[in-house]
Amino acid sequence: MVNSARIRLLEGLLPNHCALCRMRSYRHLPLCRPCESELPANTVACEQCAIPLAGANHLAASRLCGQCLAHPPPYDRVIAPWLYGEYLARLIQRWKYQRERHLTPVLAHLWLKKAGRRTDIDLLIPVPLHWRRRWHRGFNQSELLAAHLGDHVAAAGGLTPDLRTVKRHRPTAPQSAMCAAQRKRNLANAFTVSRPCDNLRIAIVDDVLTTGATAAALSRALKQAGARHIEVWCLARTPTPYI
Ligand SMILES: [Zn+2]
Ligand SMILES: [Zn+2]
Known part of the structure; x- marks a missing residue:
């Protein structure tokens, strides 16, 4: 201690x-x-959901995983430059649960190093936490990351994260021990979008993509509000889907 x-x-x-x-x-x-x-990079991955592709899959012309071919998710692209290995897990857990906010620039650096500067995004939305969880944790890690990434979006003066368009209007149970179907049920109707998003290109910022259930629920709500294109910007993808 x-x-x-x-x-x-x-x-x-x-x-x-x-x-x-x-x-x-x-x-x-x-x-x-x-x-x-x-740190292990996520180099050979599905172009839509960023799940790592193994074996002959990555030689296929489409570079889409079987899941995205059969049931495309509501987001158009995930940028997840790293795999959620031991070292990155340590950094992210300290940042998130031990409140070591000084690690935010390291994590932003890791994302930018691989993803580079983006030019084609109108709105940057950190995945919102319900106010009660935000209050308990003291901050929303996705907001911290989005603030750093927004400085490097090549709009005039960068992009300030948008904290008003989406609200998480009911608390959802912690998802880490849930299977994919439970996560989906847990998140049904969790987000509301408070204004039209017609034709906007939106990037959702999150820390780690596991099943993609949170990103999918949020993307569905934004597409219903008119969004044209949705990307998910996160640090890491878990190596195998959580089933
Ligand atoms: Zn995929
Ligand atoms: Zn070192």
């Missing part, structure tokens, strides 16, 4: 120490290059 408090204090004073190995990072971010190079 004392040790972890001391480590956190040291990190605050010396932000150039790596959040994973605790060594000097020798850069402006609290993540050293050797640790960064250990």
Whole structure:
């Protein structure tokens, strides 16, 4: 307990120490290059849902997974540059559950490093938390990430995350222990869109995509409001679908 408090204090004073190995990072971010190079990239993935493709699948002309071919999700594209491996899981869990907000620039850097600057997005929407969970956690991690990513959208002056268009109007149970069907039921009608989104190209920002149930529920609501194109920007994709 004392040790972890001391480590956190040291990190605050010396932000150039790596959040994973605790060594000097020798850069402006609290993540050293050797640790960064250990993170597994999501390079061969479905073009729509970003699930990693194995074996001969990635040689197919369409580069779509069987699930997207059979039942296309309501979002048009997922950008998930990393796999949710051990190191990234550690960073994300500390950021999210231990409230280490100073890790936000590291996570934004990791997304931007692979995804680059985007030009064709009108609205950036962080996945909203219900107000009660936001109050309990003290922040919405997707908002923090979206604020950093918005600076790099190539609109004039970047894009400020939109926090008004979508509301999560009822609390949903924590989803981490649920199967895909339970997640879908849990999220039915969880989001309301408060204004027309006619013809807009929208990016939804989330931390990790697991089954995609949250992104799908939100995308469905936005498409019903008129959105033309929906992308999901998240850090990582879980390597296998949670069934
Ligand atoms: Zn390191
Ligand atoms: Zn797919």
